[in-house]
Amino acid sequence: MKNKLNQEYKQNISVKDANLWYGDFQALKGVCMEVPEKQVTAFIGPSGCGKSTFLKCFNRMNDLVPGCRIEGDFKIGDIDVYGKIDVNELRKNVGMVFQKPNPFPMSVYDNIAYGPRTFGITKRALLDEIVETSLKASAMWEELKDRLNKSALGLSGGQQQRLCIARALAVKPKILLMDEPTSALDPISTGKIEELCDELKKDMTIVIVTHNMQQATRISDKTGFFLLGELIEFGNTDDIFYDPKDERTERYITGRFG
Amino acid sequence: MKKFLAVLLASVAIVSMAIGFTACGGEKNITVVVREAGSGTREAFDKVVTDGEHYLEEKDANGQKVYNTTDKADIQKETGNVMTKVANDVNAIGYVSLGSVNDTVKVVRVEGVAPSATTVLDGSYKIQRPFVIMTNSDVTLTARASDFLTYLKSEASEDHADETGCIYLSDPAMRANVGETAIPVEDFTAEATLPEGDKIVINGSTSMEKFIKNAMEGYADLYGTTADAIFTLDLQGSSVGKSAVKNDNAGNVIGLSSASVAEDGIDSFNVCLDAVAVVVNNNNETVNDLTLAQLYDIFSGQITKFGELG
């Protein structure tokens, strides 16, 4: 047990031949991908193409879906994600931000302290420090420093989403997964989160699922295009958008289908 | 908001007006209110009321139990429910323990005899039953329980019976079941201190509630304490009381039954008699005196209107 805990999570993800079924429905078909460390990788594709499903494999959130079966190699560094590991430890290292902001019904402070407390940090001073750094890292400290004890549900949508990012940052993840984090937000909040991504990739690997192709071009270094459960094309963002190899990619990014 | 209140008030008003209506038109059917099968009150009533040929409760040629009470009867569990029904329904007739009668209902004479201590003791008032005290015959009673039993067997019971509308039995022969050894009235003098023993558990017939409560307080007074320090009282019916007595291991259970008890393992004596009074609504002016045959006709449903009594 102990030695496994001490296993260092690296920041690059490597996936080989991933297949995933929901019951009889195959949602992922033979996906292979190398996600480089400390870069932003974007997944694009029409709804239902499997990009969110794929993302959720990285922190094993698909475990919660009954009837979900996964095959293939998922590795973070040299750790096998679906091997005999502590899932909670995995999720601590691979943070996630969801499509809809999901702050807990508690104060701003408690929201951010939730993760650290989960991992046994109880000293007030230390927690204070974590809350402050996390909020600063998500560029919210100035907005929220006087409202730490107010309920998080009173914040605006954009603030809530950034709070969720701060909450994810509080456990110091190596990798941050973002599942359409801005789809429910206005352009200004979206802009703020995009800036944040730029800032955060200095320290961590970011994988983002997005419907917004401009967003992908703005923030990502690598882009993968998914269609019907297959990874059609994966490469540098510029290549994907300006010189797509596959006809289907081209048709999608030029808006001719999907 | 106002609209709602207005509608609410209106509907309440309509309903209450409807209640204000008294029944009009032809004479209503008699509401026959009786107790449930197994109740001592009902048994006392059903086994006496007859048209000369049948009784309300009897056995047929095959030895099968037959109840001739009408299907239309309204059956009530508690004495009080019978009284409430009768008190609220001008066409109702029912029967309750004499001790329970109050001024909300009118007592009817049976065969020209009104129920009273005299008429019950001399047997001219027919519908009566004993109140029985039961103990386990195979177990030694605690000092306290046997002291209280002696108290109940003494003349002290007479006051309690009088105060609660029961008819005290002083005749040793009548205190025992027919054909059994007579049970004399015992002398009771209070000990210096309350005799030892667990709390006495009293369980049994609800009809005897008034009597036994009165006796409990009277007994406790003698020892200068309160009844709740000596007794636990729980009345759920004669047969529950009987099984509590049968299951008594500690010798501290005293059972009450409102029908005579002749069973192995149980010592019993009849402490007093109770008349079952036939009652009608206070506004019922036509019915004052009924014969047993008329009672049979009414309770078996052969007569459905008081007007048919003739």
Next chain:
Amino acid sequence: MISSKVKERAGCVIFTVAAVICVIAVIAIFVFMLIRGIPALGKIGFFDFLFGDKWSPDRLDTFETETLSGSYGIFKMIVGTLLATVGALAIGGTLGFFTAVFLAFYCPKKLKKVFSSMINLLAGIPSVVYGFFGIVFLLPLLANFAPNNGSGLLATSIILGIMILPTVVSLSKTSLEAVPRTYYEGALALGASHSRAVFGTMVKASRSGIFASLVLGIGRALGETMAVVMVAGNSVAYPDGLFGSFRVLTANIVMEMGYAGEVQQGALVATGVVLLFFVLIVNLIFGAISKRAIACGVNGKGFISKAFNKIFKRKEDRKENKQPGAFKSKLIKIKNKIGEVKDGVKYKINSSKIGAGFAIGSGILSASALLLVIGFIFVQGAPYLFTHPNLLFGEYQFNSEEITILPSIITTLMTVLLSLVIAVPIGICTAIFLNEYAQKNNIFVRLIRGAIDVLSGVPSIVYGLFGMLTFVVIIKGTSTILAGSLTVSIMLLPTIVRSTEESLKSVMDSLREGSLALGAGKMRTIFKVVLPSALPGILSAIILSMGRVISESAPFIYTMGSVISAMPSGYLDSNATLAVALYRLAGEGWYVNEAYATAVVLIVLVLGLNLLAEFIAGRLNKRLKGV
């Protein structure tokens, strides 16, 4: 970290154990009832018992007697029970459903709160009060139209209907309100009217909850004892029209248990077994129906919506079903064809309008029923309470003409306390197991759900019988507060499990995901995120349970004692709870004023609890929402 693993395991074990306890409770009830009922069944004969239409028990029949002199057939009572339940459902179910719709979608906001707490209050009114209300209010009213004093099937259906109202209303309302607001808005955006959006979308979406409420309503109607005893007439006969005297199964048990002979007692326990099987059958049927409803819902052909369409389009159906004579059929066909297009459009709009009318009408009707019952009791009882403070604070004496109910109040509180201490943890843990741990189609899980469904339908008098056969015998041999509390805590389990599960369900999955994604374990997620969010719902379940303990009488009479007695000195004493005291006072006839005053005390108690709960829930919600 290791300790957290252990915690996870331990939690899972505890939740599972709690769920298993529910199953054991059901099995125990069946086993004990069967053990006591089967010998009597054997003696009487299974067929004669179930289908015999003669019930004339002989107190002196024992198992040793060669041939029984009494007859023990319950068929007439089975018929009576079914008719009364159908009547209650027709009145209370319809009224309750439409009232719930009214409360959720038509009621002015200001009134809504008052309405809702009044309905909770209605659930707290002891059944014996309803029965008494029936005798002194409803029967005289019905007597104006009836050939008799008004008692019988109609009176029973009305009283039972009012009694199942709060169950149906509050549960239906909860599930209606749980439907996301976006559905409603979506329907409006498609051009639907308010009523059409309500009946076409919201009602459809919450059908499983509405069904659950109806099941509970049926359970309550099937199992109701005290109120029915007071207005049904109780003759062992087929109900002769709306006003014929008849007897239901529960009434049979409670009426004859106290004075029953040996075989008769066995037959009464067997009556309880029959009731149990009734509940089982009802559950199975409804399980099948609601499963179908859900299955159909997926295909967009909701079973309920079909039912509703049927109700609303009854007129049309009737037109079609009339099968007019050969001459006229052509004519009508032509007529119909002309009207078809018009009718199709017009009728759809009208149906929802009719629904709206029903909803508002039902709201008003329920409200007046509530006001009537509560107002009636207050007018009768409150003045007496003020002129006779001794009723509340006097010293108890066995032979005193003056009654005091202080010991009963204390007994009630003791019972509430103990039964909640037992039932709440088990209930909540079971709900957590079902909602957070269980896989949906596991046999074990289905068993637990089935067990809870059965428990919720078990009539309270059967719980009373069970307690009498088990707890009473084991603990002391005579009735004790402990035995009564244990009995009633089993009875509370289904309420707590179901309501807790509902409120757990209403906690969005995104919160759970958020917590898990942060690396929190399941236990931490449940206790820190899910439970706090579900707390207001759980609290109201607990309050409802309190109300149930306070207002029940049937389970206590044979387990805890039925005599208003001196102050209890512990859980091993016997005493009457307030509701039982009320039943006794009302039953004794010469304490009517005291009875009403006691009823007022009961209602004030329940009202106080409700206000307190609302206050606490309000504060919690505020805290949660950070307003």
